Amino acid sequence: MNVNNKSNKKRRRRTPEEARASIMEVAAERLGRLGLDGLNISGVAKAAGMSHATVIHHFGSTGAMREALLQKMTRELLSDVMEALQHEQSADKVLERLFSTLSRDGHGKLLAWLALDSQLAGFDSTTSTGDLFKNIIDSIASESGSRTDAKHQVYLVAVAALGLGICGEVLAKLVGLSEKEAGQFPSWLAEHLQTL
Amino acid sequence: MNVNNKSNKKRRRRTPEEARASIMEVAAERLGRLGLDGLNISGVAKAAGMSHATVIHHFGSTGAMREALLQKMTRELLSDVMEALQHEQSADKVLERLFSTLSRDGHGKLLAWLALDSQLAGFDSTTSTGDLFKNIIDSIASESGSRTDAKHQVYLVAVAALGLGICGEVLAKLVGLSEKEAGQFPSWLAEHLQTL
DNA sequence: GTTATTATCAACATTATTGTAGATAATGAG
DNA sequence: CTCATTATCTACAATAATGTTGATAATAAC
Known part of the structure; x- marks a missing residue:
């Protein structure tokens, strides 16, 4: 039975x-x-x-599993960003791609978790990452403007993408952005950055 | 003994x-x-x-204690923002104050936690909050530009402040911003927004 | 002083989670 | 088929966190 x-x-x-x-x-x-x-x-x-x-x-162990996952996701994020940027030439396109990549696929959440969780060994600002941003900034600075301006632009795109990835929906509702308007935000930002 | x-x-x-x-x-x-x-x-x-x-x-209970803390902090955040904005007139000043308030005192972290923690009853987009943003947008839109532009500006300031509050230091290091340059970022952003 | 209230604590019970150990079975090699 | 390997499981142990209970002591009111 x-x-x-x-x-x-x-x-x-x-x-x-x-x-x-x-x-x-x-x-x-x-x-x-x-x-x-x-x-x-x-x-x-x-x-x-x-x-x-x-x-x-x-x-x-549990910790090792977590670490494995976060390392894997970090690798994927970096490779996504690098691949997205490799074939762009103009500065504004580069920023647009950087923004869209960072704000997609939970990348923002990932970075937030890495930053917020005190137990995790913080982000390794390893060579490859540093070089990546250096290249972006070089390419923007060479086109126009000062190097500090270029850094600020990249910084703005990065922090905005991060915030969007984490609280995008909530904030959009709070600000009163329609879905359509929210969708236009990335290109609005890119266009806006171009006019510096 | x-x-x-x-x-x-x-x-x-x-x-x-x-x-x-x-x-x-x-x-x-x-x-x-x-x-x-x-x-x-x-x-x-x-x-x-x-x-x-x-x-x-x-x-x-533990849950009740957490909830009490987060409600208290949310109240403080809102009152901080409202107080900061009450006495500002020009649109760019309003945005600058909004940015600095959101990116200070762990407010960004707080919002991130609220957004990231699935157990927490999400942000209540209650009347007062909605009204607050509505007022800001009204004041910006009345000065110049379209209403959608105003929304986008506020949205940008909000997500950027959030990202800055969470990962500001890490990203600054990654981008290669010196401490001085990072400190100039808020005013750089305000100035930049002004030129729309 | 006496009493009532209740903030506080130690000890216990309960639960959840992690980690360990030994048994079992799926798969490939020979 | 036989054997060796090892991925998988069940059962247990260890730990930690939560919540409960009954006793105790600090304070205010009388």
């Missing part, structure tokens, strides 16, 4: 890479939906359809 | 208001330094020099 609870579902044996990948996928979704609280072993494991012991087996 | 652990420190009996106030104070400090993780009963109680049962006695 199958009174005991032994569930008789078959085990699925994944390759290590496959297992890690699906764990990362589920964890990313939960990070976006639930915030850092969503990144606990139990919850992630359950959502991924495996026991939490399995997750620990693959990552070693 | 006092072998036993009975600590013989006297109890301090605070008024309920006093107790709640010092708990809020400690909690705010911890929120700024440790993030939302710092807002647990045990930690707050220990930092405030009382047992966690006492904190529960005054607020009912």
Whole structure:
């Protein structure tokens, strides 16, 4: 009569890479939906359809799993930005692309989490990142204006994209922006920056 | 010889208001330094020099304590903004004040937490807030430009202040802004907005 | 002083989460 | 098929956080 609870579902044996990948996928979704609280072993494991012991087996600990996810997302963010900028020439286009990339795909949220969570080893302002921004600024400064102005423009785009990525919807509602107007904001900003 | 652990420190009996106030104070400090993780009963109680049962006695539960703190901070943010704007006339000054107020005192962090934490009952876009922004936009639109432009300007200031409040230091370093240049950013932005 | 109130605490109970250990089964190699 | 590897699971242990209870002491009112 199958009174005991032994569930008789078959085990699925994944390759290590496959297992890690699906764990990362589920964890990313939960990070976006639930915030850092969503990144606990139990919850992630359950959502991924495996026991939490399995997750620990693959990552070693909760902290290591979090770190792995955030490193992966940081890599993706950087590569997104670099790829977006590689093929743009004019300064205003560069800023527009930078803005749209940073404000998309939860990149803003990611950076905010990195900045807000005291436990995480802060953003490594490693060589590649620094070089990236240096190149952007060089290209803008060479076109027109001072170097300080160029820095300020990039800074503005970065902080605005960040804020938009985090609180964009809420603030749009508060300010009274219609959906259409909100959609026009990136190009409005780009156009505006061009006229410096 | 006092072998036993009975600590013989006297109890301090605070008024309920006093107790709640010092708990809020400690909690705010911890929120700024440790993030939302710092807002647990045990930690707050220990930092405030009382047992966690006492904190529960005054607020009912951990969740209620968090909510109380965040409501208090939200009230303060709104009153800060309103007060800052009440005595400004020209549009660019209004935007400058809005920016500086939002980017100060961890207001950006607060908004980010509200937006990022899924458990919290989201920002209540209550009447007063909506009216506040409506007034700002009216005053800017009346001076010059279209209403949509005014909204976009306010939106830009808001998201930028937010981003600055969260990741300002990190991004400044990344972009290569010197401390002096970073300090000039608000006025640079105000001047820039003026030229629309 | 006596009493009533209640802020405070220590100790316990409960729950959630993390991590560990040993058993089991899926898969590939031979 | 047989064997070795190891991904996976269940069950347990350890820890931490939350909330409850009953006792205690500080303060105000009388």
